[in-house]
Amino acid sequence: MLRFGAMVTKKEISDKSCKIGVIGLGYVGLPMAAILADRGYTVLGGDISSKIVNKVNQGKAPINERGLPELVEKAVKSGRLVATVNTREVVKKSDVILIVVQTPIGGNKKPDLSCLKKALETISENLRKKMLIIIESTLPPGTTKNLAIPILNKSGLVAGKDYFLAYSPERAIPTKTLEEIQKNDRIVGGINEESAILAKQLYSNITSGEVFTTDIATAEVVKLIENTYRDVNIALANETALLCEKLGVDVMKVISLANKHPRVNLHMPGPGVGGHCIPKDPYFLIDKARELGLELKVITSARELNESMPKHLLEIIERALKATGKRVENSKVAILGVAYKGNTDDVRNTPSKAVIEELMKKCEVFSHDPLVTQDFGGKFSNDIIEVTREADCLVILTDHDVYKSLDLEKLSKVMKKPGVIVDGRRILDPNKTATTGLKYFGIGL
Numbered sequence: 001m002l003r004f005g006a007m008v009t010k011k012e013i014s015d016k017s018c019k020i021g022v023i024g025l026g027y028v029g030l031p032m033a034a035i036l037a038d039r040g041y042t043v044l045g046g047d048i049s050s051k052i053v054n055k056v057n058q059g060k061a062p063i064n065e066r067g068l069p070e071l072v073e074k075a076v077k078s079g080r081l082v083a084t085v086n087t088r089e090v091v092k093k094s095d096v097i098l099i100v101v102q103t104p105i106g107g108n109k110k111p112d113l114s115c116l117k118k119a120l121e122t123i124s125e126n127l128r129k130k131m132l133i134i135i136e137s138t139l140p141p142g143t144t145k146n147l148a149i150p151i152l153n154k155s156g157l158v159a160g161k162d163y164f165l166a167y168s169p170e171r172a173i174p175t176k177t178l179e180e181i182q183k184n185d186r187i188v189g190g191i192n193e194e195s196a197i198l199a200k201q202l203y204s205n206i207t208s209g210e211v212f213t214t215d216i217a218t219a220e221v222v223k224l225i226e227n228t229y230r231d232v233n234i235a236l237a238n239e240t241a242l243l244c245e246k247l248g249v250d251v252m253k254v255i256s257l258a259n260k261h262p263r264v265n266l267h268m269p270g271p272g273v274g275g276h277c278i279p280k281d282p283y284f285l286i287d288k289a290r291e292l293g294l295e296l297k298v299i300t301s302a303r304e305l306n307e308s309m310p311k312h313l314l315e316i317i318e319r320a321l322k323a324t325g326k327r328v329e330n331s332k333v334a335i336l337g338v339a340y341k342g343n344t345d346d347v348r349n350t351p352s353k354a355v356i357e358e359l360m361k362k363c364e365v366f367s368h369d370p371l372v373t374q375d376f377g378g379k380f381s382n383d384i385i386e387v388t389r390e391a392d393c394l395v396i397l398t399d400h401d402v403y404k405s406l407d408l409e410k411l412s413k414v415m416k417k418p419g420v421i422v423d424g425r426r427i428l429d430p431n432k433t434a435t436t437g438l439k440y441f442g443i444g445l
């Protein structure tokens with residue numbers, strides 16, 4: 001039975017007698033809730049989506065994430081994880097609250113913090129003395145100070161004096177979320193030392209990595225700069241790919257040899273950057289810097305370059321079809337991969353959307369994905385042969401493991417002759433592909 005929370009102490013966190021509320025049971029919140037329950041905490045998860053709540057209470061995971069179905073089933077069966085759409089109850093019955101709602105950007109590329117505001121307001125209306133509130137959602141710099149604290153303090157309580165407040169951004173990568181939440185180092189920003197110590201105690205019970213404490217403003221920037229580093233690195237890989245195409249050099253050879261250098265770690269080029277985080281986190285910095293009169297030139301150019309990659313891929317498709325004596329206009333193009341990255345069902349900001357939508361203006365498009373059921377128009381099937389049949393061009397947009405071992409002999413037989421492959425992820429061997437009679441085009445080649 002969940003009891004009404006009173007006051008959270010370091011001991012209650014360490015002996016797991018405190019109750020934890022997790023607000024937002026999405027790609028990050030649900031894995032976190034299930035891990036906490038597995039570690040022995042009593043967890044009440046709140047989400048505004050009744051579909052998610054019902055699934056969780058049936059012991060099922062609404063998303064495809066390695067190990068999550070088993071962990072959710074175990075947590076729910078043990079009685080230590082219960083979900084509800086009533087987030088008010090979550091706050092009332094918990095001592096510690098984790099906020100893990102989405103923080104996207106809007107059409108204007110500015111932060112959309114509406115879900116966060118709503119969650120904070122619900123907490124504020126039900127906040128009690130000595131509760132510990134931890135924000136895990138990724139935040140634009142200054143959000144805790146300028147948005148979260150004013151809303152929470154509307155309760156009449158004062159942050160750092162009457163209740164504890166910390167910011168601990170999530171750093172796990174989809175497809176390895178469970179593993180990384182339990183292994184990665186963690187950053188904890190506290191509004192005061194006590195808040196940081198309490199939050200550190202909680203995360204020390206979850207991760208085998210180190211937990212570093214700092215102030216909240218620093219922690220906010222750390223999270224954003226991590227994802228921005230990755231975006232800029234991918235942009236550099238993409239720009240290298242564009243250069244290699246002009247030079248007649250293979251970008252994969254360049255990157256793999258450059259990465260032999262002890263201080264070089266270039267990422268991979270691709271058809272664009274998707275997912276909930278990397279395409280938007282740099283905008284949190286760009287937007288804030290602009291407000292302060294600073295143009296972030298490198299970060300902005302990297303974003304622009306990565307956003308232009310679907311268009312570049314369309315150009316390669318046109319070139320590939322032309323090389324086989326065809327025009328896009330009369331062709332059938334088969335797209336392999338709708339998810340934004342391999343082995344996930346996540347389609348948020350997927351580059352496949354732009355590629356499919358643009359192609360559909362000109363030709364017949366069939367798409368396939370082993371994990372996704374949503375399509376972006378054209379015809380969609382989970383059967384590769386059905387999608388590939390009579391196709392003039394096969395385009396790989398997602399590095400799902402199943403695509404790395406495609407039976408190209410079989411596919412080339414069902415495709416129209418001469419068939420061509422555009423490898424947007426560089427997961428196939430160009431020479432081996434050529435032996436199947438299919439012409440090979442790849443990004444950066």
Ligand SMILES: NC(=O)c1ccc[n+]([C@@H]2O[C@H](COP(=O)([O-])OP(=O)(O)OC[C@H]3O[C@@H](n4cnc5c(N)ncnc54)[C@H](O)[C@@H]3O)[C@@H](O)[C@H]2O)c1
Nearest residue numbers: 024025026027028047048101102103115118119137138170
């Ligand atoms: N997905 C990742 O791998 C990842 C990694 C690192 C950081 N993050 C950050 O973590 C945060 C969450 O990301 P996510 O991918 O889990 O998002 P998500 O969209 O998968 O999940 C958010 C959940 O919150 C729920 N929600 C929204 N408003 C609510 C409210 N007021 N009360 C209760 N529930 C509410 C939504 O219904 C949704 O299920 C974001 O800030 C994101 O940038 C995500």
